[in-house]
Amino acid sequence: MDDKRSKAVTEAFVRLYKQGLVYRDLRLVNWDCVLRTAISDIEVDYIDIKERTLLKVPGYDKPVEFGVLKKFAYTLEGNLGEIVVATTRIETMLGDTAIAVHPADDRYSQFHGKYAVHPFSGRKIPIICDAILVDPKFGTGAVKITPAHDPNDFEVGKRHNLEFINVFTDDGKVNSNGGSEFLNMPRFKAREAITEALQKKGLYRGSENNEMRLGVCSRSNDVIEPMIKPQWYVNCSDIAKEALHAVTDEENKRVEIIPKQYVADWKRWLENIRDWCISRQLWWGHQIPAWYVTLEDDILQELGAYNDHWVVAKNEEEARDEANKRYDGKKFHLSRDPDVLDTWFSSGLFPLTVLGWPDDTEDLKAFYPTSVLETGHDILFFWVARMVMLGMKLGGDVPFSKIYLHPMIRDAHGRKMSKSLGNVIDPIEVINGISLEGLHKRLEGGNLDPKELAVAIEGQKKDFPNGIDECGADALRFALVSYTAQSDKINLDIQRVVGYRQWCNKLWNAVRFAMSKLGDDYTPPANLTPDALPFSCQWILSVLNKTISKISKSLESYEFSQATTAVYSWWQYQLCDVFIEVIKPYFSGNDFASERQFAQATLWFCLDNGLRLLHPFMPFVTEELWQRLPSPKECKRTESIMIADYPSTIESWNNERVEKEMDLVESTVKSLRSLAKERRDRRPAFVLCRTQEGTKVGTQVEEIIRSHQLEITTLANLSSLTVITEPEIEAIPSGYADTVVNESLSVYLELQAINSAEAELAKMKKIDELKKKIERLEKSMNVPGYEEKVPQQTRSKNEENLESLKKRLLLEETAGLSL
Structure with a gap:
């Protein structure tokens, strides 16, 4: 919001406007009745509803019903009967301006061009034919049309030149267009009141479960209300294609997304992008650099009454000059648009503005485009795509060559962090530590209602019964970086x-x-x-x-x-x-x-x-x-x-040779430690080196072990280590436990009597398991027809396995002779 950034935002808006990419239009927007502003498509989350469902909506004491298709009848003018329509948003019927049927549907052919009468306002509603919208096989085959509150109906309204009647105020209450009976009633209370009123009039025709997707604001959780509003838009069709190709064009790839899995998201979003609504009805933000010209002789004097009366300029002086040129000799009054820009518009300029753009600074020349952007995958489209689109259009190149997307942090159970669940983890509390009482105190200082507070406190007791230990910044940093293997989300376990x-x-x-x-x-x-x-x-x-x-x-x-x-x-x-x-x-x-x-x-x-x-x-x-x-x-x-x-x-x-020798040393030490179990007293040990017939392996192993006796003795905590060969096996006293390291090596460790019996039992169990494996394999190889039915490759593999098992058994039995 500082002067440099504000100057850049104004410059960007003006340039894009002059290039024909920014324009103002009257369209349906996603309206948040809590925030009282339009929000973009990607700020809308969707809930899939299968059947009648009660959901909590901000501002309402009782849960609101969704997932229900309600039917009601419109009486036709001239006593021609009635026509039944169905809707999941019966409160919008206050703004109905038509009923659409399919032109080929014989059930309604006699009604073409006729009118129905609105039950509350008495407004005449035309029966129109629309083959694009209406499916005669769905529902009653007749569709109520509310152009000011439904995207599909909006298009029908434009095709048939219908009246657009907005029936809600900015905070979601019924306005005067909705009739005095429901005036100032919140929209979802009006839903109930309208249903009751239709029942009293004998026009209600029942309800049924209906599968639907409900759009809610990602910030306020309010149910989105499509509203017709004049807003500023960015035409994204061309700049989105450039941003798409920058990532997906393999022959001329200019931006790499890491991890690669998010390229599919990038492609899906940019291929289906709609024009970007960039105006917001908020108090805080960069004010839109547009002024409305109210002429002295205009019939309508309200702000924005005529869409062609807007001028865009860097400041009021330039706006006045532009207005003088356009309306030469006429008296007028300038009023600046009170709306502000979507925060992602100014954020999208970040790679440029941080280097001094729009001024041609040395930093801009030296460092644009930058190298790597690191951010969360949840704002890949909110922020990253906008930076690429605006950077390419205004900066002449992609803003960065690589995009690294980190996972989103969840709690240890994989749940999204939420104040109401009590599972929000503050990094400062992990670094400095906090008691369970301190966690409770933080919750109590928030704005949770008593029921949510009770649930959150119980969640904290379960997840952090002793609070959070002081971990320090280094431990937290190392843990988060090590978690990045989970590219989608981090289930953070404290x-x-x-x-x-x-x-x-x-x-x-x-x-x-x-x-x-x-x-x-x-x-x-x-x-x-x-x-x-x-x-x-x-x-x-x-x-x-x-x-x-x-x-x-x-x-x-x-x-x-x-x-x-x-x-x-x-x-x-x-x-x-x-x-x-x-x-x-x-x-x-x-x-x-x-x-x-x-x-x-x-x-x-x-x-x-x-x-x-x-x-x-x-x-x-x-x-x-x-x-x-x-x-x-x-x-x-x-x-x-x-x-x-x-x-x-x-x-x-x-030094590969040294590493291989140390691998053998470590294997030997590991075997000796396994024999010692938890005991750390120093005891004598033997290493038996076997010679494999026809090879020098045994001799080489013996040389390695003899040359590294000090290392083995130290790491295995031995009092002594004696290296022997097979002819010297009788030199091993009784009372030693043994295990096989590999085909060329066995180790023996002195154990107390109480442990000797345990070791012998373990040895016999291992030998018994090997005998059973050999017996099962031999049995399968001796079944009738084995040679004819089993492929040669499988038979050869079985023979190798059998030979290996027998060799292992011999080693175990031989090693056991010294006990």
Whole structure:
């Protein structure tokens, strides 16, 4: 509403008017009787009603009946009988100006050109023939015509030059055109009163259920009343085609919508677009730059009485000059249109006005068109399509090349947030936390009626029995970004946000631990030479490199949830769970002096890159932690992580061999941990390496395990680890539980007697299950006619499965011999 924006809005309106795209017309509009203004088609929500339904309507104490088709009779002039019509909006009969029948319907041929008499006003109503509107097979085959209150009837009224009688005031009450009997009666109370009056006159012919769509305002929930009003419109036919092609023309695509599923919505809306009603009867907004010229000799002196008396100009002085040219020598009075512009008209100019348009500024030259627009998919047409249409027409190009649409946030149950349900989540309350009493207090300070308040309070008690914990901005931000995998809507569970707050704490503790290992005077090197590093350091750099690559690709493709998953997995499962644990022996004595230095350097590089990777998703905690990191030699860091370079991959860090070896180490550790269950006491373990006949796999596995005994011992929390081969299996004492890691590897862990029996039972159960699988497969393969009836491909697959099951059984039974 500032001067610059107001100037731009006026300029846009005037330019579009001079180009013939803005015009004024008397048409049916979607009228909101609560807001007392016209609203656009896309501000109307529709409720599908199958049968008689009672709905609450703003301004009415009792629910209003919908989904009912009521029939009544019009008496024909000259005692010719009656003609029965049906309607779901019987209150509009006060404005009926015709009855339409099909010209080929023999039932009404004798009534063509005759008149019916209105039961309340005595107005003569012509019987007209209209093959376009009337379906003789539907209802009675006769249709009441109310041109001022129905879109279809409006078109009939224009075709047959009928009278347009508006029977409602702007706040939805019957006006003087509706007759004194119902004057000032709210429209839905008039519905009941008119039905009763028709019954008294003997003209009511009953009712029946009727399936219908009811239009309601998306803002006020008021039932839309079609009303005939003079309004300003934008002709959208040509500019909508340009906006449509900008997205759908594959050979010359200028705008990309992400996710792609919304291209179909874009296409559907713009292909079926109607002219845009841009005037609103509100107090707040950009006033329309149009002045009405009232000539001294005009018969009708009311504002807007003559549609050709409007002049459009940037200010009153220019309007006066235009009026003087048009009405040379005549005396006149100028009155500015009191209406304001639809908020989406001024919002649609945003990409232009923010850069200084209509002035030819340096910013406009440098930055228009912009690159990416991020917004919610619910305003794709309200705002985004209007920006594209107006940007192309007034700015000469599309306003942005990409449109990223985020999901809409719902509650944990998938319900739309509503004050009356008590499920509205205020981001500030998630960030700072709030008690259940505080949530109740917020509701009580609103404008809910007592019944709605009671329902809302119960909803809060159910969803937030202990209030909402303090989560912080970072946890909320990370949760919302991770939720974007749900491209349509986010079912926001506060407990997930709480989980990320706890992860922030873990992140803080992990970095604090790492900093303690670096020491107060530590200065990291400028770079690393991976080949000189210990195995675990080579591994963490290699997986960090892959994480950097995956996150970069995810961000480039706007797959933000994949990016959060990748950065979370690296920090949680690779850096914290593995690397920080596996390097602890390097800091526990003097035996690993060189490894300790390498581990410190690698740890610093991991923290620096990891925090920069995480920063877009958790800006506050990463800034705080990054500032605590020491600076590397001969390198001045930026003042803030926010302006530091985002990590990029380093080719020399890639090491597939090391990653494969660590996969085997982790599988071995996982098997040992599964045997230990919840116990964390240090115990001895054995690893049995088997040689597979005709391959070197077993030998290679043995070499890997022997070379990484320290890592396995540390991660599995073992007191000792002995690597043996099959000839040495007798060396395993009794009282050990075992499990198979893979075909070349089994592990054994010492257990207490109480757990040994449990382990043996589990072992026997596993062996029994394998025997049953083998028995079932062998039975199916030995049925008569198997070789002839079963395809060769299926038989081969069954043989492979059988061999694999038998090999697995042998491994389990062999592993069990040491118990």
